[in-house]
Amino acid sequence: MRLRALSKRVQQLELSETYAILDTVRKLRQQGEDVVDLGGGEPDFRTPDHIVHAAVNALAEGETHYTASRGTQALLEAVAHKYKKEHGLDLDANRNIIITPSAKHALFITLMTLLDDGDELIVPTPSWVSYKAMAAMAGATVKAVPLDGATGFRLEPEQLERAITPRTKAILINNPNNPTGRVLSREEAQGVVQVALKHGLYIVSDEIYEKVLYDQSRHISMASLEGAAPITVTISGFSKAYAMTGWRLGYVVGSEDICGQLLKVQQHTVGCAGSFIQRGGVAALEGCQQRIAEMVVAYKRRRDRLISGLEHIPGITCRAPEGALYVFASISDLGFENSMAFTRWLLETVKVAVTPGTAFGEGGEGYVRLSFAGSDEDIDEAIRRLHYAFQ
């Protein structure tokens, strides 16, 4: 018997490079290797206690069944309240929001809903690893708009315009950006909205790092800009701001029309997010926000430690990220064949895990991403090992 081939669409995908590094580090540690992990964007903080207690109570009270596919009323209202308070947006909890098991799933149902076979999704790059694969699962392709590191990865509306074809459906923006750490200025964000409105395109705005901001940076939610709300699908979640990566909880905000279509994909895939998990989400949004502020202070300290450590290594240059959890450092002057070769060498010689810039698409070659989501000790140890490697 000769078994038929698996789906071409899936076979053509690559495994996630960020997960590959998470898995490699886990495996090496199981073998007793002393690896310092600056690979994944995994906060080392525990989820704040009041959030954990809310979910534990929900479990104890028997909240262990399906919820409405859109999400529990309490969490939908908490999200609507957040957008009113933080961005002045008037959302109808039952029409404009869908709670999803992770921001990743929120993106997946969004791209499945927006994209048809042969469509194009414009993505400024370097960009997070999963957008391209998700677009491919929807039968579409990503049209990369490589941004220039020399300008600090500034986004010019003309660059987006030049990438538009009759097959373009949407522009995907990740702000604050993983991996570059860029936070868009109001002017840059307005530029995106103007281009999208002019050409009848949707905007997918991945704002998962919205709370992770440094110095004077301010997060502008794309949907709050004039004319943007009807064409924008906002993606966010709890993983980064509340150190809840393992909970798998996120959400989509969009027009009633789009959310109505998204709901079909949600209902026929996961159905709903976990019931007791959603109780944790309510506690996160409505409880005291002090822990977030403390975590961001710690991330800023770690960012500064990492940057000042890297500054003393000749051949490595980087700029301080304005948001998110990563330093995107140029290594092109170090003389390695490419960023993957550097990444492998670093892991082999001094057991420091980082992510090669090429994982983030066009414009990523010559860079590596170093995550500072881990502990202060890990960052100090990584710097010590880097100095040793380059002495």
Ligand code: PMP
């Ligand atoms: N978007 C970006 C830019 C990310 O870095 C990640 C990874 N955390 C996600 C979305 C997905 O987040 P979640 O853990 O909620 O799936």
Ligand code: GLU
């Ligand atoms: N988003 C994190 C990262 O970029 C976690 C891994 C993933 O979901 O891709 O490292």
